[in-house]
Amino acid sequence: MPIEKAVEKAQEVGLDLVVVADKGDNTVCRFMDFGKHLYEQKRKLKDQKKKQQTQKNKEVKFHVNTDKHDFDLKIKHILEFLGKGYKVRVSLLFRGREMAHKELGVEVLERVIAELGEGNTNVDAPPKLMGRTAFMQLSPVSKKR
Numbered sequence: 001m002p003i004e005k006a007v008e009k010a011q012e013v014g015l016d017l018v019v020v021a022d023k024g025d026n027t028v029c030r031f032m033d034f035g036k037h038l039y040e041q042k043r044k045l046k047d048q049k050k051k052q053q054t055q056k057n058k059e060v061k062f063h064v065n066t067d068k069h070d071f072d073l074k075i076k077h078i079l080e081f082l083g084k085g086y087k088v089r090v091s092l093l094f095r096g097r098e099m100a101h102k103e104l105g106v107e108v109l110e111r112v113i114a115e116l117g118e119g120n121t122n123v124d125a126p127p128k129l130m131g132r133t134a135f136m137q138l139s140p141v142s143k144k145r
Contacts, residue, residue, distance in 0.1 A: 003029075056086040062112070064098045064105050075115045082121055082140040091135040105134045112136075 003017075010017040010031050018037070021028040058081045060074050081088050090112055092105045109127040116138070125137035 056084075057089060058086045059089045059091060062090065062092045062108055064092065064094065064101070064108060066108070071111075071115075075112065078112070078116065078138070079120065082116075082138065085140055087124070087140075088138045089135060090138060091133055094132045094134070099132065102129055102134070105129075109134060109136055 006017050006029055013031060015031040016034040017029050018032050018034055019027060020030050060078055060081075062071070062074065066074070078088050078090065090109060092108055094102070094105060098105070106127050106129070113121075113123060113136075120141060121138045122141055123136060124139050125135075127134055127136045
């Protein structure tokens with residue numbers, strides 16, 4: 001059908017003439033409401049973004065001489081974050097002369113693992129030392145069983 005005839009027909013029906021495929025010998029066109037089509041495409045993109053899952057990370061910081069009450073409170077926060085599905089990075093910062101006793105820092109991180117218990121968490125990255133920081137990565141136990 002000639003383009004002029006197609007444009008006339010589209011105007012009669014009250015729709016737009018949209019080129020679907022321009023490759024090859026014949027050009028393929030379609031009658032459609034182009035504004036509605038663009039709106040639906042935007043909605044689909046918006047829905048896809050809604051359904052995407054982003055990586056959720058939280059961090060809890062300790063020191064070598066963290067007091068018992070503060071330690072318990074931070075453990076409570078870690079359990080809360082893990083319960084909500086976040087991954088938790090536990091870091092321990094060494095200050096000043098604490099660097100001479102790095103083994104104390106590793107003991108604190110191992111105490112964190114012991115306090116949390118094996119059933120509540122997975123240890124993704126065991127305690128590691130990097131400069132003035134020791135850290136480990138925890139994730140919630142999956143409930144897909």
